[in-house]
Amino acid sequence: MGIVKLRKNFHQSKWDEPIIFELSTENERGIHVPPVERDIEESSGNLETLIPESIRRKQPPSLPEVAQLRVLRHYIRLSQEVLGVDVNIDIGQGTCTMKYSPKINEVLVRSRKVTEIHPLQPEDTVQGALEIIYNLDHILREISGFSRFVFQPGGGSQALYTMASIVYRYHQVKGNTHKDEIITTLLSHPSDAATAKVKGFKVIDIPPDQETGLPDMDAFREAISERTAGMIICNPEDTEIFNPHIKEMTSIIHEVGGICAYDQANANGLLGIVRSIDLGFDLGFYNLHKTFSSPHGCGGPGLGAVGVIKELESFLPIPVVDYDESGKKYYLNFDLPNTIGKVREFYGSFPVILRAYAWVRVLGEEGLREVAKVSIINNNYVMKKILNEVKGASISFPKTEYRVSQVRYSFKKLADEAGVTVEDVIRRITDFGFHLWTSHHPWIVPEPFTIEPTESYSKDDLDEYVEGLKTITQEAYENPERVKNAPFNSVIHKIQDMSFFEDPEKWAPTWRVYLRKHRNQEVRK
Amino acid sequence: MGAHMESLFEKASQSGGEKIKKIGLIVNPIAGMGGRVGLKGTDGWDIVEKAMKLGAKPWSEERAERMLRTLLPLLKEIKIFTYPGEMGENIAKKLGYDVEVIGKIEGERISAEDTRRAAREMTRKGCELILFVGGDGTTRDIYDAVGLSVPVIGVPAGVKMYSAVFATGPERCGELAVKYLRGMIKELQEREVMDIDEEKYRNGIFAVRLYGYLMVPYDKRYVIGGKSPTGISEKANQEAIAVDIIENMDDETYYILGPGTTTKMILKKMEVRYSLLGVDILYRRKVVGLDLNERDILRIITGKRTKIIISPLGGQGYLLGRGNQQISPSVIMSSGGKKSIIIVATQQKILNLEGKPFLVDTNDPLLDRQLSGWYRVITGYRERWMYRVEYG
């Protein structure tokens, strides 16, 4: 066993780095552009004939002028002011599945054979890429039981939008104009509802049963009618209480002619253990930038891989990748008769596809099962520790004893007894080199925080994190002011004047607006 | 209503970081004791005094202390305006605040008029927030005095709080006050003031009505940047609901609209007259009855296709029976019972109930039972939350 050491002397890098514009020094150059050869220069003549005055830019953009090393240093410093998975025990960002993104996959995606291929090249010249897409498609089919996957959507929300579009088109083709309602649950991701509404559906939210935390089945049954077009839900929802009634729910939807879409954002604990198709779902998606290890990149690139059953294949966005047996080659198939068209240009984030593929190829069937197994063990282990050792913490819906791979806790007790809220804890925990996150809106669980250990952290790592929570809550009871005035060792101090973000007179979404409103200056003369 | 909000924002933003903030404090020392002790007759007050003389500590003061402790981070930044002795002076001075006593208690016992005078005076002195400890009675008195002109937060100290102006506890109240005074909360919500006829209450008769609205800072639980939290603005939510309802109205139906800001937003959006605190009827986009009683309602709707649009009132989630008794069992049955009821509610309203169902108490137990069950509550534009109604 290694050691468990809470970093009490941690201090985050704090560079007090100016905004890049403030580094601007007239005449400095960051990089030179390839110059035009003499022959080309001579043949082009007057620029005016190529781009007339009326459409030519008169004033150059007021971009900063910064020499190369200074640009590099600036951004490296900023990167030091970020806590990525590479740097911290990132289990506090629940629902984000902050797992290890293997560096070998970075080596692979940086290959020129990946970065320098164009999607519109003749298919013969990109067989390697097509093969990998095809293979990942088949791997995901195996894991989920669905018949076909596409990788076009650039994230979970866009995948949900794709699924909502498929549901819409499906009923359109069937002539079901009366079917305009989608059922979802309050504890599913907010995008489940939002994307359904974009496609014109009315959304019916099912609240959780107050005791079990599961969608209330009576409410669910009451919500069904012949207007039900389908259901889009998470299972488990963000509370990660697995819904044992899920098959009943999908059956009920099918009985009224609806289709069931699976938001599999919380799939980490289910790999190899549960197959989507067995639960009665007709379509679903995986987040390759969560479950399948592609790094989060500050908020993207993401990829929501959407899979469907055979009957829905013709609705998928085009193209899909198929294999021509006779010609022995992979090709792009645009011929899907009921296609919803496209949600994004081209075929999807290939680097993300490649990373997911490489990750699965290292793990194989047994490895995937181990991922799920360890996620579940890690999660329940952390849960027991938190409930036993962290004062003021409680679990949402305590009637259900165990969860899948993450838990939504509550600091309501802490707030009531010590007057310290979850936001205070979030700020204080950064002093130890950690993150902590609350919950999606709406806050059904009061003072929520969500911990998702995943399979990537060792027992010592988990112990260290819990030690952090424990220390802070103890401090909250003894010396609440310290917690409330945190952070002390993080990158910046507290912002108190929220009007900077809400008051249109004050808000500053860009540097130029900030200068204008708060310093009475322009970016550059 | 909108103009009030703007002037309040100006006030809040004007009192920037350096200026001393003025807040009012009203403590009702015997809050809730009336109903709890079950007073009967005119010698009720003596009983309370006797109980206090026997050492029973007034509950209010303890709760006031807890609230003021949570406010201590602002000790040097605020000045508390309050009334003498138990009405706030004692506890504020005890904790070291800069206190100004602005009036006196007329007569021997603290009365509703004292509360009203205190609140009026605080407003006059420029208080930007009034904190109070009390029950529905105190709430009503403050409303009588200030209406929507100054924001208010209450520490619940009564028995059953119907009004929706209370924080969930003393510390929460203090926290909310701190956030508001620091400019971290910009939004103010109108929350119901429910008036209980205490005389009838002591005799076991519930007579609760929607009395008015007070302005309460809306705690959006702001977290900078996180992946989520905080609610949609109440007003935007109400407007979304109104748009949905209006879209689905037809010309054959009479619509009974219960009291409350959420229901009346519908009429407001249609730019017709309405009574905020009463029951109105809409037909073919025109108001055919304003602030009606049960008899008037029945006269209009009998034999007609009718729908009842109601929203839960007050902090307890009562859908029927507290504040809208004009929508009586006869009205409901004449309209067609459960299927004629359309419930509208903002998300925040529902979340404030923390999972507890809406309640109905029409005084007809059989009807109450029939009305209970799951409803598709309209919580936004093309959004419905399934929610339970129970009889209580």
Add this chain to the structure above:
Amino acid sequence: MEERKRKVYPYIPNSYEDVQEEMLKEIGVKSFKELLDKIIPRELQYQGSLNLPKSFHSEYELKRFVEGVLSKNKTCEEYICFLGGGIWPHYVPAICDEIASRGEFLTAYAGEPYEDHGRWQALFEYESLMAELLDMDVVSIPIYSWGHAAGTSLRMSSRITGRKEVLVVDTISPERRKIVDNYMEPYIKIRWIKHDAESSQMDVDELKRELSDKVAAVYFENPSYLGLIETQGKEISEMAHEKGALVIVGIDPSSLGILEPPSHYGADIVCGELQPLGNHINFGGSLAGFVATRDDEKFVKEIPYRIFGIAHTTMPEEYGFGDVAFERTSFMVREAPSEAKEFVGTASALWGVVAGVYLSLMGPKGMQELGEGIVKRVNYAIKKLSQISGLKVPRFHSFHFKEFVVDFNSFTLSVEEINRRLLDYGIIGGIDLSKHFPELGNSALYCVTEIHTKEDIDKLYNALSEILGVN
């Protein structure tokens, strides 16, 4: 599952028996099976096996295998590539790659502005740098792609004006056409405006006829998919504004060093693609869109994406960051006053950071030189290819940025066949336009950027000459 000698996985620290036993004990169960059964009903557990390809035990084997598969690709470095069409070959500075691979940026996600301050600042700077390039005040955090941003811009205009129709010129990218078609359904009706046969610019007469007080917005791309620069921007804006419609322009940021930003000729909302700013082609996989507006509450409140803003902290001369008006987004709003304010989620943030790095390196002079150099090279290419008799180039007589249409109609060889033969010359030819623009017949869209040398262009000329049997 039998307990044979289990493999320990480098990616999974707790993948060995002892520690698992210890943890299970703390959980209060005797085995994982017991724990699992308490969480997921046995009958819902999958009992079969997964038919997955055999796993690689070592990193070396994985690398060798995958690189073997990838070696089947032919790249735009091994060949001279003249493809554009929504994703273009540009030079990616080494520092862009360096920052894109910084572990902290790469593996961070959604932390608060305290501990993830650097990420907030980097994205705020990207917004600010783009604001200068676009000469607009508000720029959103990157979203999935230009197509999605265009869809959002159109929906925004509907929300802002309350109208349900939009007019879009038919020379937008065919990919974006499909995206926008899907995105407008079912609330908004699209009417397609023809382009002028000679110039390929918008047919403003038709626009005038179609404009009414039902129209929420007019959308065009500049340059268009066919490479032409729309010079009627001012006129279009005046016509649209007169009817109370908004003007949305989609742009390629690499052009803004030399072309007028759309805000100068009346655009209300600008969208576009960030890929040209320091991101590789990645087989079409590094797309990132954005939406930009002026600082008007009416517009800002309709942007459904995150916008990072700067603020003062309790310390003097110190900056902090946060979300501007966060309640706009779908995270906040589970519904909205009139219709859904769309949705937001993980999209393309890293590409935004990289775009910021790129713009910081290039500076105003770099962007200007980039634009000028491209235009001159394109001009050279057009002139050179026009020497091939029978070839109609440029097909449209107007001003080009980095793409142009080559008309092969006077030849019997199809573009597809020509491109196949070009491969033998080490050249990847332009996009076959016959499918999506049938009125252009046997034509191709060629792209030339700062990475093409005179030699490259001459090679193309020689190759085409030979293939077409001319000269």
